[in-house]
Amino acid sequence: MRNVLVLYGGVSTEHEVSIVTALQVMHALKGAGHKVLPIYVSKSGEWYMGGDKFLEPSFYQNLNNPVKDGKRVVLPPDRELKLLGKGMMGFGGVAEEIGVVFPVFHGKNGEDGTMQGLVELTGLPLVGCGVGASALGMDKYLAKRVAKDLGIEVVEDVLVSEEEWGVNKKGLLSEIDKLGSDVFVKPNSLGSSIGITRAKSKSELVNAIEVALAYDSRVLVEKAVKNMVEVNISIKGNDPYQVSITEQPLTSGEVLSFEDKYIKPGAKKSGKTQGMAAADRLMPARVDKKIIKAVEEMAIRFFRAIGGKGIARVDFMYDGKRLYFNEINTMPGSLAFYLWEKTGVKFDKLVDELVELAVSDWQKKQKKVTTFESNILSGFAKGGVKGGA
Incomplete structure (x- = not known):
């Protein structure tokens, strides 16, 4: 205990x-x-x-x-x-x-x-994840750049900063126009589908960017993937890692909304707080086994690259031909326990594993060198303050 x-x-x-x-x-x-x-x-x-x-x-x-x-x-x-x-x-x-x-x-x-x-x-x-992995995981744009560098496909996008939007709106809209007339607009560092809008016209695009900028100072505009199926997977461990069963979330509209995730009729079933466990989904995702294997391999490759620890959920998009990295959640809603229970790991066991993984990682850190002894201060004291380093 x-x-x-x-x-x-x-x-x-x-x-x-x-x-x-x-x-x-x-x-x-x-x-x-x-x-x-x-x-x-x-x-x-x-x-x-x-x-x-x-x-x-x-x-x-x-x-x-x-x-x-x-x-x-x-x-x-x-x-x-x-x-x-x-x-x-x-x-x-x-x-x-x-x-x-x-x-x-x-x-x-x-x-x-x-x-x-x-x-x-x-x-x-x-x-869970440390400073670097957590910060990168929250930044959708940077996470996609890492995925792309690892050879994992990502959807074309344009990053819009609040500052540039204020002085170069016309230029940014021209750049976004190259993505096509159908795009998704997302706050760059937000989750739970808050502030996400699909835009199919210039007026909708401008309004969507303004809405997203109310939540975040940086906004990601992505080309819409047609006939898209979302395929998500959870990963745990401190390397080596284990992966869960996959899921295919079911939406009530064009976007998997906050309501789809958290405010479903089943969310208060039997008076229990179910959260993400109440959302509609297929487990495993209804895609080819080769795609499942690719999702597993890419999730591990990405999590390892960012130094991931503990648990995460990695989200992908599949259009029937190409598999795209979408984003990573380094502290997934409900800890994605529903995925692990389907994989054979009960929730109590899952949190217990995460606690022990944290202790194991901490023990390893205690063995690392954290100080470096030198005589720099004695020399500095004799020479006085003259600037430079």
Whole structure:
């Protein structure tokens, strides 16, 4: 048994999605025999630590509840102080020992390397990808550039920055025009299908870019793939990796929407919080076995290249002839547990594996050289400050 600090919520458009995944993770951790230490990060960025109430789905129907019932805490980037709680005399040490930190954020300010950087500075074991892999995974444009460099096909695109859109709108629209009249517009660093629009005319395109820029400072415009089938797979491990069964999400429209993913009639079946598990899908995906093998191989190749750790879901698109890398989710909704359960790994076992993978990775890091001894400071002291390095 380990004391697992679960971080969730956050300053993100995917705040509520993070809560759903966190509730699922915390119950699975308890089922695996671990002690759960929940810390809810509010939409304005305050941290609140709570008890058993924080594991009840109904508790979050009013997001003031964790704020009122929780204890204010902070996780300082100090390897000695660890977790601090707010008291009458300011912040002081919290008695709870932390064995592992399990961040369950979706989107910015949590899944994008920011929280991973903070946890790594504390010197505590971290579940999931580190700073670099998390940051790259959140950036759709850069992730596609890495995939392309690895020989994995990607859909043609144009990157639109807020600054360039303001001064060179005509030039950007001319460049986008080369993609064709049917495109998808996406916030570059957002998930859960928020802000994604399909545009089939210039007016729709301009409006879609403006909408996406309300969510992000960089927008990705992609050529629409005709007769597209989405094929997703989950991957876990610290290398070597294991892959799950594939899935083919089913959409209610042209885009797999936020509603398709999280607000389906089955999402509250039996009063349980199902999240992504409630979305409609085919498992395995209804594509040729050769395509399944290619998806497995490409997912492993990409995850290895970015130094992936823990778990992820890698999404591909197939048009009947060509297979394209779409994106990677380094903290997938519901941890893609439904894919692993179909593969034969129960949710309790999955989270337990992720905790142990985090500890194993942390132990390996302790063996690395982190300091370099030299006499540079003694020479600097004798010579004085003259600039240069």
